[in-house]
Amino acid sequence: NAGVTQTPKFRVLKTGQSMTLLCAQDMNHEYMYWYRQDPGMGLRLIHYSVGEGTTAKGEVPDGYNVSRLKKQNFLLGLESAAPSQTSVYFCASSTGLAGVPDTQYFGPGTRLTVL
Amino acid sequence: GQSLEQPSEVTAVEGAIVQINCTYQTSGFYGLSWYQQHDGGAPTFLSYNALDGLEETGRFSSFLSRSDSYGYLLLQELQMKDSASYFCAVPRNTGFQKLVFGTGTRLLVSP
Numbered sequence: 357n358a359g360v361t362q363t364p365k366f367r368v369l370k371t372g373q374s375m376t377l378l379c380a381q382d383m384n385h386e387y388m389y390w391y392r393q394d395p396g397m398g399l400r401l402i403h404y405s406v407g408e409g410t411t412a413k414g415e416v417p418d419g420y421n422v423s424r425l426k427k428q429n430f431l432l433g434l435e436s437a438a439p440s441q442t443s444v445y446f447c448a449s450s451t452g453l454a455g456v457p458d459t460q461y462f463g464p465g466t467r468l469t470v471l
Numbered sequence: 472g473q474s475l476e477q478p479s480e481v482t483a484v485e486g487a488i489v490q491i492n493c494t495y496q497t498s499g500f501y502g503l504s505w506y507q508q509h510d511g512g513a514p515t516f517l518s519y520n521a522l523d524g525l526e527e528t529g530r531f532s533s534f535l536s537r538s539d540s541y542g543y544l545l546l547q548e549l550q551m552k553d554s555a556s557y558f559c560a561v562p563r564n565t566g567f568q569k570l571v572f573g574t575g576t577r578l579l580v581s582p
Contacts, residue, residue: 464512
């Protein structure tokens with residue numbers, strides 16, 4: 357049981373390049389999330405998904421796109437990277453049980469630098 | 472919207488007790504969670520309070536006062552491995568499952 361995994365762990369991009377971050381979970385969770393973490397800013401929600409085939413915008417969605425074609429995978433795409441997107445990106449998942457905030461399980465993170 | 476305030480840094484020595492405070496502003500309230508994050512690591516869930524009072528889990532306890540919009544995380548018998556950042560979080564108004572995180576409190580434990 358690997359929990360939540362993310363690839364790659366590190367990446368350096370040049371401004372304008374594109375890339376996709378992959379998140380996978382083996383806990384059969386319905387809900388999945390992408391966050392970015394910047395120094396002094398805590399965790400900010402980029403996009404999330406409440407089930408296979410669904411996605412929705414979070415707090416800071418501009419410049420990112422996501423897809424959830426399979427329940428266990430959640431992809432985050434950067435179409436044209438900008439230096440402001442230099443950050444640590446975390447994927448998380450949760451069961452999505454109704455009515456009660458439940459535990460979010462986080463992946464190890466991807467450190468992205470945009471030059 | 473929601474906002475949470477935490478001290479940016481707290482220092483303590485091994486064996487001591489430390490309290491990390493969190494005040495929040497929300498238009499509705501559905502519980503307060505705490506997460507721990509070691510440097511270079513992922514956040515991990517510590518505790519959740521839906522009702523007023525103290526919840527104890529080993530050396531860690533979490534307290535909530537809904538009337539004061541205030542909670543705290545209490546760490547007892549501090550160990551060096553407790554050096555980490557601690558985040559409080561509340562669900563967004565629009566959905567229980569989506570959390571708003573505070574900016575985190577960095578705890579430094581010295582020998």
